[in-house]
Amino acid sequence: MIDRIRIPVIAVAIVMLLAAGAVVQAQTFPTKQVTIVSPWEPGGLNDILSRAIAVQSNKFLGQAVIVENIPGGGGVVGTKNVERAKPDGYTLVAASNSTIFTQYLMKSPNDMNNLAPVIQVCSTPPVLVVKADAPWKDFREFKAFAEKNPRKIRVANSGTGGSSHLYTQLMEVKTGIKVTHIPYQGFAPSMASILGGHVEATIVTPNVAVQYVNAGQIKVLGVASEKKFYLFPNAPTFKEQGVDFVIEHWVGLMTAAKTPQASITVLADAFEKGMNQPEFKTLMEKNGLELINRKGEDFGKFVREDDRMWKDLIRSTIKK
Numbered sequence: 516m517i518d519r520i521r522i523p524v525i526a527v528a529i530v531m532l533l534a535a536g537a538v539v540q541a542q543t544f545p546t547k548q549v550t551i552v553s554p555w556e557p558g559g560l561n562d563i564l565s566r567a568i569a570v571q572s573n574k575f576l577g578q579a580v581i582v583e584n585i586p587g588g589g590g591v592v593g594t595k596n597v598e599r600a601k602p603d604g605y606t607l608v609a610a611s612n613s614t615i616f617t618q619y620l621m622k623s624p625n626d627m628n629n630l631a632p633v634i635q636v637c638s639t640p641p642v643l644v645v646k647a648d649a650p651w652k653d654f655r656e657f658k659a660f661a662e663k664n665p666r667k668i669r670v671a672n673s674g675t676g677g678s679s680h681l682y683t684q685l686m687e688v689k690t691g692i693k694v695t696h697i698p699y700q701g702f703a704p705s706m707a708s709i710l711g712g713h714v715e716a717t718i719v720t721p722n723v724a725v726q727y728v729n730a731g732q733i734k735v736l737g738v739a740s741e742k743k744f745y746l747f748p749n750a751p752t753f754k755e756q757g758v759d760f761v762i763e764h765w766v767g768l769m770t771a772a773k774t775p776q777a778s779i780t781v782l783a784d785a786f787e788k789g790m791n792q793p794e795f796k797t798l799m800e801k802n803g804l805e806l807i808n809r810k811g812e813d814f815g816k817f818v819r820e821d822d823r824m825w826k827d828l829i830r831s832t833i834k835k
Contacts, residue, residue: 554593572789598629602771604778619829620676632815635767637804640740654737661692669714671705682718721803783810
C-alpha cells in the first residue's frame with residue numbers, strides 16, 4: 516500500500532519540478548547575447564531586416580542582439596550553422612522561402628526539420644512585370660498570347676532554382692501556359708534584360724519593381740496576392756483575373772530544433788514588440804513588405820504548408 520501511494524506522489528513531484536524549471540528558464544532567459552545569422556551577404560534584404568530587428572528588439576529582450584553574416588551555398592551554410600547550434604535559443608537564422616527551396620535543390624541541403632519556428636517577420640507578393648510598351652495590358656492578355664504561342668514569351672529569372680524561377684514555374688502550373696525561362700545572376704540583370712528588350716517578362720518582389728514602375732519603364736500585369744497591394748494600387752491581382760496564384764515571399768526567424776518552448780516564447784514576444792516599433796514599420800513600407808506576426812506553432816504550420824507546396828513543385832518540374 517505504501518509503494519502504491521508513494522509512486523504517484525513521486526510522479527507528481529517530478530512534474531512539479533519540471534514545470535518549475537520551465538518557469539525559471541522563462542524568467543532567466545536570456546542571460547547573454549543573442550545572435551541572428553543572416554545566411555546571405557551583407558546589404559541584401561535578409562541582412563537589412565535582420566539588423567533592423569536586432570536594433571529594435573534588444574531593449575525588449577534585455578540582452579544585446581547581433582547579426583552575423585554567414586553566406587554560402589544559396590543560404591545553406593548559414594542555415595546549417597544554426598541547425599547544428601546548441602538548442603538553447605541563443606542562435607537564430609533569418610529564414611525565407613529559399614530555405615525551403617534549397618532542401619530539394621542542393622546536394623548537401625539544409626533541413627527545415629532541424630529548425631524550430633520563432634516568428635514570421637514579413638511577407639510580400641511577387642509581381643509579374645513587363646516593359647511599359649509591351650502589347651499586353653493585363654495578365655489575361657498575356658495568358659491568351661502565351662496559350663497561342665507556347666514558349667515564345669521569354670521570362671527572366673534570378674537563376675535556376677531561385678525564387679523568381681520557381682514562382683514562374685508555379686505560374687505555368689496554375690495556368691497551363693508555357694514560357695521560356697532565361698536565367699540571370701540576380702534581379703538587377705533580369706530587370707535590365709526587360710528594359711533592353713532581351714526578354715518579355717519576369718516575376719520579382721515589389722521592392723525590386725517599384726522604382727521602374729514609378730519611372731514609367733515597366734508595368735505590373737498581375738500581383739500574386741489575395742487583395743490589391745499598396746505599392747501598386749491600380750495593378751490587378753491574379754485572382755481578380757481568374758487565376759488562383761497567391762504566393763507569400765517571406766522572411767522569418769527560426770532557431771535550432773529542440774529549443775525549449777519557454778525560450779522560444781520569450782524570443783517571439785520580444786521580436787514582436789520590436790517589429791511593431793514605428794521605425795521598423797517604416798522600413799517595411801519602404802521595401803514593399805507587410806508585417807506578419809505569425810508566432811510559434813502558427814508560423815510552424817505556415818512553413819510546413821509552404822514546404823509541401825514547393826517540394827511538390829520542384830519534384831514535378833525540376834527534379835523529374
